[in-house]
Amino acid sequence: xLKFIALRLVQGALVLxxxxxxxxxxxxxxxGSPFSxxxxxxxxxxxxxxxxxGYDRPIGERFVTSLGNVLQGEFGPSAVYANRTVTQIIGExxxxxxxxxxxxxxxxxxxxxxxGILAAVKRNTWLDYxxxxxxxxxxxxxxxxxxxxxxxxxxxxxQWLPVAGWYGPEFVILPATTLGLYYAAYFxxxxxxxxxxxxxxxxxxxxxxxxxxxxxxxxxxxxxxxxIPAITFLGxxxxxxxxxxxxxETIFQIPGLxxxxxxxxxxxxxxxxxxxxxxFAAMIVIMNLLVDIVQVALNxxxxxx
Amino acid sequence: MLLDHMRRTWxxxxxxxLGLALASCGDGxxxxxKAAREGILLKGNGTEPKGxxxxxxxxxxxxxxxxxxxxxxxxxxxxxxxxxxxxxAESWEHNGDFSVWTFRLRDAKWSNGDPVLASDFVYSWQRxxxxxxxxxxxxxxxxxxxxxxxxxxxxxxxxxxxVKALDDKTLQVTLQGSTPHFLxxxxxxxxxxxxxxxxxxxxxxxxxxxxxxxLENYVVNGPFRLKSWxxxxxxxxxxxxxxxxxxxxxxxxxxxxxxxxxxxxxTMFRNNRLHLTNTVNPDKIPYFGEIMPDxxxxxxxxxxxxxxxxxxxxxFTDVRVRRALALALDKQLIVERVTKGGQAAATGLVxxxxxxxxxxxxxxxxxxxxxRLLAEAGYPGGEGFPEVELMINTSEAHRKIAEAIQALWKRxxxxxxxxxxxxxxxxxxxxxNLDYDISRAxxxxxxxxxxxxxxxxxxxxxxxxxxxxxxxxxxxxxxARMADSEEERMALFRETEEILLAEMPIIPIYWYTRVFxxxxxxxxxxxxxxxNHNYKYVWLEPNAGSQQ
Numbered sequence: 001x002l003k004f005i006a007l008r009l010v011q012g013a014l015v016l017x018x019x020x021x022x023x024x025x026x027x028x029x030x031x032g033s034p035f036s037x038x039x040x041x042x043x044x045x046x047x048x049x050x051x052x053x054g055y056d057r058p059i060g061e062r063f064v065t066s067l068g069n070v071l072q073g074e075f076g077p078s079a080v081y082a083n084r085t086v087t088q089i090i091g092e093x094x095x096x097x098x099x100x101x102x103x104x105x106x107x108x109x110x111x112x113x114x115x116g117i118l119a120a121v122k123r124n125t126w127l128d129y130x131x132x133x134x135x136x137x138x139x140x141x142x143x144x145x146x147x148x149x150x151x152x153x154x155x156x157x158x159q160w161l162p163v164a165g166w167y168g169p170e171f172v173i174l175p176a177t178t179l180g181l182y183y184a185a186y187f188x189x190x191x192x193x194x195x196x197x198x199x200x201x202x203x204x205x206x207x208x209x210x211x212x213x214x215x216x217x218x219x220x221x222x223x224x225x226x227x228i229p230a231i232t233f234l235g236x237x238x239x240x241x242x243x244x245x246x247x248x249e250t251i252f253q254i255p256g257l258x259x260x261x262x263x264x265x266x267x268x269x270x271x272x273x274x275x276x277x278x279x280f281a282a283m284i285v286i287m288n289l290l291v292d293i294v295q296v297a298l299n300x301x302x303x304x305x
Numbered sequence: 306m307l308l309d310h311m312r313r314t315w316x317x318x319x320x321x322x323l324g325l326a327l328a329s330c331g332d333g334x335x336x337x338x339k340a341a342r343e344g345i346l347l348k349g350n351g352t353e354p355k356g357x358x359x360x361x362x363x364x365x366x367x368x369x370x371x372x373x374x375x376x377x378x379x380x381x382x383x384x385x386x387x388x389x390x391x392x393x394a395e396s397w398e399h400n401g402d403f404s405v406w407t408f409r410l411r412d413a414k415w416s417n418g419d420p421v422l423a424s425d426f427v428y429s430w431q432r433x434x435x436x437x438x439x440x441x442x443x444x445x446x447x448x449x450x451x452x453x454x455x456x457x458x459x460x461x462x463x464x465x466x467x468v469k470a471l472d473d474k475t476l477q478v479t480l481q482g483s484t485p486h487f488l489x490x491x492x493x494x495x496x497x498x499x500x501x502x503x504x505x506x507x508x509x510x511x512x513x514x515x516x517x518x519x520l521e522n523y524v525v526n527g528p529f530r531l532k533s534w535x536x537x538x539x540x541x542x543x544x545x546x547x548x549x550x551x552x553x554x555x556x557x558x559x560x561x562x563x564x565x566x567x568x569x570x571x572t573m574f575r576n577n578r579l580h581l582t583n584t585v586n587p588d589k590i591p592y593f594g595e596i597m598p599d600x601x602x603x604x605x606x607x608x609x610x611x612x613x614x615x616x617x618x619x620x621f622t623d624v625r626v627r628r629a630l631a632l633a634l635d636k637q638l639i640v641e642r643v644t645k646g647g648q649a650a651a652t653g654l655v656x657x658x659x660x661x662x663x664x665x666x667x668x669x670x671x672x673x674x675x676x677r678l679l680a681e682a683g684y685p686g687g688e689g690f691p692e693v694e695l696m697i698n699t700s701e702a703h704r705k706i707a708e709a710i711q712a713l714w715k716r717x718x719x720x721x722x723x724x725x726x727x728x729x730x731x732x733x734x735x736x737x738n739l740d741y742d743i744s745r746a747x748x749x750x751x752x753x754x755x756x757x758x759x760x761x762x763x764x765x766x767x768x769x770x771x772x773x774x775x776x777x778x779x780x781x782x783x784x785a786r787m788a789d790s791e792e793e794r795m796a797l798f799r800e801t802e803e804i805l806l807a808e809m810p811i812i813p814i815y816w817y818t819r820v821f822x823x824x825x826x827x828x829x830x831x832x833x834x835x836x837n838h839n840y841k842y843v844w845l846e847p848n849a850g851s852q853q
Binding site for chain 2: 031032033036037038039040041042044045046048049052077080081082083084089092093148151152155156159162163164165166167250251252253254255259263266267268
């Protein structure tokens with residue numbers, strides 16, 4: 001197992017290096033500059049700014065320098081936000097996203113997985129139809145509809161909850177629910193699919209024939225295998241929920257990572273784009289590794305090799 | 306077992322949520338009212354500021370916060386943009402032709418206890434003009450003698466630039482020529498002072514990444530000082546007890562909320578969490594006018610919305626085509642049906658409201674003349690008119706205006722114009738490389754004077770971006786800078802603007818307004834052409850209005 005992890009880590013490092021190189025080239029090739037603005041800047045002044053951030057060097061040299069810095073954990077300054085470094089920006093916003101993401105994901109799992117199991121066990125009854133229709137609606141209803149809807153009902157009409165900001169525990173509720181409901185819908189459908197597949201297996205028929213009680217079949221024989229699709233989805237979901245909740249962050253004015261992803265790209269804040277991309281890629285690599293480990297643990301047909 | 310466990314956790318979570326929900330209901334007193342009782346203004350402030358260094362920032366959200374922290378020689382007047390409000394200078398005088406100004410500084414202190422000295426201004430202006438700092442707004446100071454040469458690195462000795470501290474409290478500024486509106490110019494952010502001791506402690510004069518303007522190190526001389534700064538959440542300022550006029554200050558603090566999204570901001574306002582919004586979604590202006598007319602506020606703003614025409618490309622090389630396109634637009638229709646924010650249909654480049662200068666009325670809606678001109682140029686009824694495209698930067702609001710204009714051109718002239726959008730930074734590149742046919746543009750004045758608009762279209766000006774060049778125009782602009790009297794100067798501005806409007810490298814569309822929501826508890830918030838409010842005169846009257 002250690003060998004498996006080591007191998008995967010080496011693979012991951014190579015993937016990250018590749019992603020860094022490609023992102024660097026894409027950023028360099030994108031039209032526009034972090035320093036352009038609506039008011040024209042005299043070429044003399046622009047040259048000074050570019051020199052300050054190292055833009056006057058040839059691209060190869062810039063790549064080597066920046067890669068070297070990144071390997072030392074130094075992502076450089078933001079090219080747009082004066083006196084802030086990329087590390088500072090990520091350091092401020094990552095914990096916020098992590099908190100929102102984990103609460104949403106917990107909510108998604110607590111709602112989605114039981115609903116999926118229930119729907120699979122009671123398939124083709126109203127206990128199947130109702131949760132599955134709701135989850136279909138949940139997947140179809142994008143967060144930019146669900147978010148304002150929840151804000152309208154609980155914030156403006158009932159006046160129970162604050163509608164935007166990130167100033168205390170009560171501010172987490174609406175965004176976490178918005179994000180959680182969306183992913184809950186996915187988990188419900190994936191769990192239902194996984195469980196149904198297990199419930200139709202030969203060994204389940206054998207167990208039933210032997211007279212094993214239905215609850216034991218569901219909980220002991222099928223659950224482990226039935227959860228595999230949901231667990232596979234967990235890795236990308238966690239990475240996505242932490243870094244990619246741009247819409248929810250905008251609607252609820254949350255100072256998380258998602259907003260920076262978009263803003264960095266729009267501002268052509270090259271160093272920040274690179275830093276965020278590396279972070280996101282690293283998260284996906286690690287999550288996928290964890291998911292693989294859990295999968296093998298759950299599925300005896302898989303081996304670490 | 307697992308199910309039981311899940312059920313229990315689920316129930317627990319639900320209860321926690323409900324509990325939190327109920328707990329947060331609180332005492333039912335709206336946040337805006339609580340804040341009003343504490344004397345704290347809650348203001349939506351657009352996007353997260355890129356920094357708070359007055360010599361490096363260029364944006365409106367930054368300027369709004371810096372205006373509470375730093376005070377220049379001349380402060381912002383509460384109501385009248387032209388009236389000089391004494392700031393760090395308690396008195397001033399100028400020579401006969403307005404080219405040498407002497408400011409007498411008052412006894413004021415920085416928030417760290419240092420006195421504010423005339424030499425602080427010399428240092429600050431040297432800082433923004435230093436080539437190594439690369440300040441984008443350095444050209445704002447080019448009216449000062451030799452400032453441009455110093456900024457371009459042509460002279461190295463700042464002693465040759467026209468700024469001198471005659472003693473601790475006397476500052477003398479020598480300008481390039483007669484500049485009667487100098488007092489209006491130096492209200493701009495780029496002229497604000499910084500504390501030299503503090504800047505030197507944190508990286509020195511020309512360090513762009515200097516730490517002096519962070520929360521921990523920021524030293525102010527204005528009515529408020531920095532209290533907290535949480536990225537993308539809140540910037541809070543509190544009363545500065547060291548401020549020279551602290552007793553006039555009525556607010557105890559201001560919370561600036563960086564909110565990008567107009568809809569989020571609006572929800573917060575209606576949730577009673579903001580006293581002032583930064584903007585309003587244009588689509589909702591009529592609705593707010595109906596449901597909260599006492600809160601919807603529209604005030605004039607010194608900005609001009611126009612289209613640039615690339616005069617180096619066919620068919621815009623022909624002035625008749627350019628004029629035809631401009632005269633064919635019923636701009637009244639656009640401001641009434643599309644923008645809806647009380648904007649004025651622009652009949653010239655320089656917006657209305659500048660004292661002493663009557664806005665031009667040259668560009669009127671005249672479809673018959675437009676059709677005649679187009680026919681004369683060889684495209685009767687739009688026949689044979691080449692395919693041209695209108696470039697906008699990505700934004701729903703710009704697209705709506707562009708679509709209306711597209712339809713108007715089709716209706717009046719029978720020509721087909723395509724629309725495409727480019728994302729902001731790409732659009733800026735395309736525009737400055739003249740890689741467009743027609744391009745959307747907007748310009749907000751830096752100070753209340755016509756030259757902030759007319760200087761833009763001189764030959765070789767970095768903001769011209771149309772390829773248009775006119776020797777007489779250039780000459781008149783230069784003459785206006787050196788004119789002897791205000792009347793003569795205004796007449797020259799008039800003449801330059803009329804040349805521009807006859808040649809039409811741009812099509813004026815509307816003059817800006819600022820539309821925002823204002824809680825009735827906010828007092829002393831007057832319309833300002835540059836939206837530069839002096840917060841020391843603003844106050845809150847708790848519960849002046851009924852809760853909505």
